[in-house]
Amino acid sequence: xNIWKRKDLVALxxxxxxxxxxxxxTARAFKGVxxxxxxxxxxxxxxxxxxxxxxxxxxxxxxxxLSALRLSADVINISASTSSLTKGExxxxxxxxxxxxxxxxxxxxxxxxGAARFxxxxxxxxxxxxxxxxxxxxxxxxxxxxxxLEKFGHLQGLEVAIVGDILFSRVARSNIHLLIKxxxxxxxxxxxxxxxxxxEALGVKVRHRIEDILESADVINLLRIQHERQHKxxxxxxxxxxxxxxxxxxxxAQLKPDCLIMHPGPLNRGIEVDSDxxxxxxxxxxxxxxxxxxxxxxxxYACAGGKGIVT
Amino acid sequence: xNIWKRKDLVALxxxxxxxxxxxxxTARAFKGVxxxxxxxxxxxxxxxxxxxxxxxxxxxxxxxxLSALRLSADVINISASTSSLTKGExxxxxxxxxxxxxxxxxxxxxxxxGAARFxxxxxxxxxxxxxxxxxxxxxxxxxxxxxxLEKFGHLQGLEVAIVGDILFSRVARSNIHLLIKxxxxxxxxxxxxxxxxxxEALGVKVRHRIEDILESADVINLLRIQHERQHKxxxxxxxxxxxxxxxxxxxxAQLKPDCLIMHPGPLNRGIEVDSDxxxxxxxxxxxxxxxxxxxxxxxxYACAGGKGIVT
Amino acid sequence: xNIWKRKDLVALxxxxxxxxxxxxxTARAFKGVxxxxxxxxxxxxxxxxxxxxxxxxxxxxxxxxLSALRLSADVINISASTSSLTKGExxxxxxxxxxxxxxxxxxxxxxxxGAARFxxxxxxxxxxxxxxxxxxxxxxxxxxxxxxLEKFGHLQGLEVAIVGDILFSRVARSNIHLLIKxxxxxxxxxxxxxxxxxxEALGVKVRHRIEDILESADVINLLRIQHERQHKxxxxxxxxxxxxxxxxxxxxAQLKPDCLIMHPGPLNRGIEVDSDxxxxxxxxxxxxxxxxxxxxxxxxYACAGGKGIVT
Numbered sequence: 055x056n057i058w059k060r061k062d063l064v065a066l067x068x069x070x071x072x073x074x075x076x077x078x079x080t081a082r083a084f085k086g087v088x089x090x091x092x093x094x095x096x097x098x099x100x101x102x103x104x105x106x107x108x109x110x111x112x113x114x115x116x117x118x119x120l121s122a123l124r125l126s127a128d129v130i131n132i133s134a135s136t137s138s139l140t141k142g143e144x145x146x147x148x149x150x151x152x153x154x155x156x157x158x159x160x161x162x163x164x165x166x167x168g169a170a171r172f173x174x175x176x177x178x179x180x181x182x183x184x185x186x187x188x189x190x191x192x193x194x195x196x197x198x199x200x201x202x203l204e205k206f207g208h209l210q211g212l213e214v215a216i217v218g219d220i221l222f223s224r225v226a227r228s229n230i231h232l233l234i235k236x237x238x239x240x241x242x243x244x245x246x247x248x249x250x251x252x253x254e255a256l257g258v259k260v261r262h263r264i265e266d267i268l269e270s271a272d273v274i275n276l277l278r279i280q281h282e283r284q285h286k287x288x289x290x291x292x293x294x295x296x297x298x299x300x301x302x303x304x305x306x307a308q309l310k311p312d313c314l315i316m317h318p319g320p321l322n323r324g325i326e327v328d329s330d331x332x333x334x335x336x337x338x339x340x341x342x343x344x345x346x347x348x349x350x351x352x353x354x355y356a357c358a359g360g361k362g363i364v365t
Numbered sequence: 366x367n368i369w370k371r372k373d374l375v376a377l378x379x380x381x382x383x384x385x386x387x388x389x390x391t392a393r394a395f396k397g398v399x400x401x402x403x404x405x406x407x408x409x410x411x412x413x414x415x416x417x418x419x420x421x422x423x424x425x426x427x428x429x430x431l432s433a434l435r436l437s438a439d440v441i442n443i444s445a446s447t448s449s450l451t452k453g454e455x456x457x458x459x460x461x462x463x464x465x466x467x468x469x470x471x472x473x474x475x476x477x478x479g480a481a482r483f484x485x486x487x488x489x490x491x492x493x494x495x496x497x498x499x500x501x502x503x504x505x506x507x508x509x510x511x512x513x514l515e516k517f518g519h520l521q522g523l524e525v526a527i528v529g530d531i532l533f534s535r536v537a538r539s540n541i542h543l544l545i546k547x548x549x550x551x552x553x554x555x556x557x558x559x560x561x562x563x564x565e566a567l568g569v570k571v572r573h574r575i576e577d578i579l580e581s582a583d584v585i586n587l588l589r590i591q592h593e594r595q596h597k598x599x600x601x602x603x604x605x606x607x608x609x610x611x612x613x614x615x616x617x618a619q620l621k622p623d624c625l626i627m628h629p630g631p632l633n634r635g636i637e638v639d640s641d642x643x644x645x646x647x648x649x650x651x652x653x654x655x656x657x658x659x660x661x662x663x664x665x666y667a668c669a670g671g672k673g674i675v676t
Numbered sequence: 677x678n679i680w681k682r683k684d685l686v687a688l689x690x691x692x693x694x695x696x697x698x699x700x701x702t703a704r705a706f707k708g709v710x711x712x713x714x715x716x717x718x719x720x721x722x723x724x725x726x727x728x729x730x731x732x733x734x735x736x737x738x739x740x741x742l743s744a745l746r747l748s749a750d751v752i753n754i755s756a757s758t759s760s761l762t763k764g765e766x767x768x769x770x771x772x773x774x775x776x777x778x779x780x781x782x783x784x785x786x787x788x789x790g791a792a793r794f795x796x797x798x799x800x801x802x803x804x805x806x807x808x809x810x811x812x813x814x815x816x817x818x819x820x821x822x823x824x825l826e827k828f829g830h831l832q833g834l835e836v837a838i839v840g841d842i843l844f845s846r847v848a849r850s851n852i853h854l855l856i857k858x859x860x861x862x863x864x865x866x867x868x869x870x871x872x873x874x875x876e877a878l879g880v881k882v883r884h885r886i887e888d889i890l891e892s893a894d895v896i897n898l899l900r901i902q903h904e905r906q907h908k909x910x911x912x913x914x915x916x917x918x919x920x921x922x923x924x925x926x927x928x929a930q931l932k933p934d935c936l937i938m939h940p941g942p943l944n945r946g947i948e949v950d951s952d953x954x955x956x957x958x959x960x961x962x963x964x965x966x967x968x969x970x971x972x973x974x975x976x977y978a979c980a981g982g983k984g985i986v987t
Contacts, residue, residue, distance in 0.1 A: 088467050092410075092411040093411060093413065093467065093469075094410075094411040094439075099714075099716075100714040100715060100716040102715065102742060102745065102746075104738075112443055113462070116415075116441060116443060116466065117466065119441050120413060120441060120466055120467075120468075123413065123439040123441070124413075124439075128716075128745040128746075130738060130741050130742060130745070132734055132738060144945070147942065147943060147945075150962055151735070151941065151942075151962070151965055153962070154962040154963070154965035154966045155738065155739065155742055155965060155966070155969065156710055156715065156742075156966060156969065157742075158715075319462065320458065320462075321458060323455070323458075340461055340462070340464070340465040341465070343462055343465035343466060344465045344466070344467060347466065347467065399778050403721075403722040404722060404724065404778065404780075405721075405722040405750075423754055424773070427726075427752060427754060427777065428777065430752050431724060431752060431777055431778075431779075434724065434750040434752070435724075435750075630773065631769065631773075632769060634766070634769075651772055651773070651775075651776040652776070654773055654776035654777060655776045655777070655778060658777065658778065
């Protein structure tokens with residue numbers, strides 16, 4: 055009956071169509087729990103989750119922490135800046151030490167692609183990838199997919215444009231894997247330095263002008279511009295980026311009436327998107343945050359072996 | 366029956382006499398809970414509280430966290446230094462993101478006056494002001510009032526002196542609003558740069574010599590001198606402050622026998638107050654800390670819609 | 677029946693043989709709990725533990741936090757870097773403020789020897805020493821003793837060598853007190869600057885050549901070399917240390933077949949110990965981490981007055 059057999063969630067590229075659908079359906083049940091006055095269910099009572107963030111992220115850490123608490127799990131947080139687990143230790147040693155602490159679930163954010171897989175292969179604990187370098191951020195991909203599905207009722211045949219720094223984006227990769235498996239048509243949009251032709255190998259179209267997708271898109275997912283860490287040589291100036299790829303009011307006027315505008319946050323208002331557009335009726339940016347809780351509850355529940363129905 | 370209808374506690378200036386009395390009476394019931402061996406009640410089981418401290422304060426954060434745990438709520442902490450919620454975001458965006466996380470209660474400490482009101486007006490969550498700039502720190506005002514009430518049995522007609530940096534103090538403002546509403550006579554004492562005549566508009570007397578209040582005071586509340594952040598131009602040197610306003614043993618000798626000495630902590634021993642005086646029989650400084658738990662339990666309970674009697 | 681009457685665990689030098697045995701036996705019961713699918717027992721439900729770490733240690737903090745959660749206690753963390761409890765306060769003031777918060781248990785890590793005793797003498801809360809300067813780290817001593825006991829079934833008559841910086845090591849002191857009381861023969865091994873003859877007063881043998889203990893040792897406990905904080909004048913260069921005291925493969929070849937290799941972590945691979953040796957069949961380094969949970973559960977349970985049997 056239950057088609058989920060995995061202890062880990064490392065990458066959406068690993069998952070079958072059925073597994074993706076199972077997580078999205080489970081998330082739908084948990085979304086109902088979040089709308090109750092009492093948002094807590096006993097599904098993971100007595101289980102321990104370690105939020106291990108070697109790269110900081112309050113937003114994702116908070117979402118996982120709240121999701122776990124709503125499942126009645128115990129949660130402890132370890133961050134890189136304070137962690138002697140990482141001081142002079144290899145990732146292998148860190149992994150082994152975490153295992154020796156007998157945690158049921160480890161949520162890992164790490165700057166190196168492959169870090170979550172490395173732990174998943176070596177530990178009995180469930181490993182949930184909360185972002186590993188430029189590789190994947192699977193719960194973000196799931197929550198984006200969930201949000202689209204909620205609005206359209208299906209993904210099959212939808213035109214989804216992902217705009218921005220695709221090259222360095224784990225969010226983009228997880229989105230692409232999910233969307234293509236579930237039948238959407240994906241276009242990657244951005245300057246050629248950040249959206250090289252090679253992306254076509256993933257099954258997406260590549261466009262270097264945002265105008266090419268405005269009239270056809272059902273969904274536009276705007277990636278966050280990471281001024282601070284982006285390699286300068288790949289990136290035009292901010293003003294040039296805004297003029298070429300920013301979702302301005304003029305461009306929004308060309309969209310289909312029901313086109314969704316998404317962003318993983320935090321927003322740079324006036325850069326990826328005009329402030330009024332971000333707050334407008336097409337924007338589902340805050341619903342993405344709420345849906346993140348439902349999706350993460352589903353992932354934790356599935357991987358930690360939650361039994362029976364969601365009640 | 367229950368006269369408390371608010372979802373938020375933003376400022377004591379908002380509250381009626383009846384509302385203030387309701388919170389103080391509820392706090393009395395919760396103080397009894399803190400004296401039990403088992404200090405936990407199920408009043409907020411299944412509710413989630415986010416401690417969102419954009420300005421650091423271990424002391425206040427810890428007090429709210431313990432209070433919430435004793436009410437069986439789930440608590441998560443977000444601090445400014447680690448928060449990507451605030452990175453490049455307006456307070457409005459931060460507020461909306463917190464709402465999207467479906468927290469029942471958000472405890473906010475923020476350096477800007479008005480930040481708590483801003484959130485309270487925009488979010489469905491209960492907002493508890495844990496200090497906003499120089500505006501208010503309502504739970505500190507309540508715990509100070511509670512402590513005085515516990516000792517004297519009433520506030521009506523008491524002479525309360527607040528000494529120090531009134532101009533920049535949210536603690537002073539919250540104290541003044543509560544004390545005047547509940548019938549105490551308040552005198553603000555300090556150098557004219559920090560206690561300008563304009564304070565009389567709040568209904569307090571203004572004095573620039575501590576000697577003026579020593580013989581008449583029933584309560585002396587000493588504000589913490591904030592060396593690090595005070596505007597230099599407003600402030601005399603530390604030695605001059607001690608000689609003019611420090612509560613020394615000689616000055617204590619002039620007090621009424623049952624005059625209470627209060628301080629919101631942390632103490633600068635030898636500055637606001639002599640070390641022996643701080644540890645003496647008149648000092649209720651540590652009782653203030655304990656009472657902070659009872660008062661915060663009462664506030665969380667009232668605002669989050671705790672049902673029925675405290676058990 | 678229950679021979680444990682203490683509210684605190686400050687130092688293993690305080691404990692009788694019977695008290696040490698009681699904690700080790702209680703830990704054995706709790707180790708069984710950790711092997712269950714549901715690792716949680718209600719023993720300390722409703723009790724509050726404050727992890728107060730004035731000196732950072734993710735590893736020890738995490739272990740105490742997990743142990744307390746498995747006993748169903750509520751846990752809050754206060755770290756030095758963020759603590760206004762310590763800003764301009766004496767340890768005495770900090771202690772009193774913690775007491776005023778009505779915590780049942782305070783776990784203290786502090787850079788000053790004697791800090792835990794100071795609090796234990798002044799507070800009604802249970803004080804658990806999580807390391808105080810170079811004095812003691814009693815739960816580390818207990819978990820090391822527990823690990824040896826688990827392998828050999830007894831400590832009486834075993835030859836235990838502790839290698840490295842004994843002079844500045846609280847781990848060494850706690851180990852020495854426990855091992856000698858329970859009948860082991862202890863040899864302290866290291867350069868004469870770090871292992872002076874004066875240690876013989878504690879009842880241990882002193883050796884300055886690791887070769888002297890290789891053939892006779894039943895257990896070798898390798899202390900972590902603390903490059904960053906060690907006084908340079910006491911310490912040879914790293915290369916010289918490795919060549920004189922590092923546990924290399926060549927040296928391991930001279931050990932008894934069942935000699936245990938221990939290390940409190942985190943490892944400096946290639947310094948205290950060869951990487952292959954640390955991962956080899958004699959190494960119980962990760963079991964020490966797991967046993968830390970059982971031992972800390974036992975200590976918290978005993979000091980906080982856990983009633984009845986472990987279930």
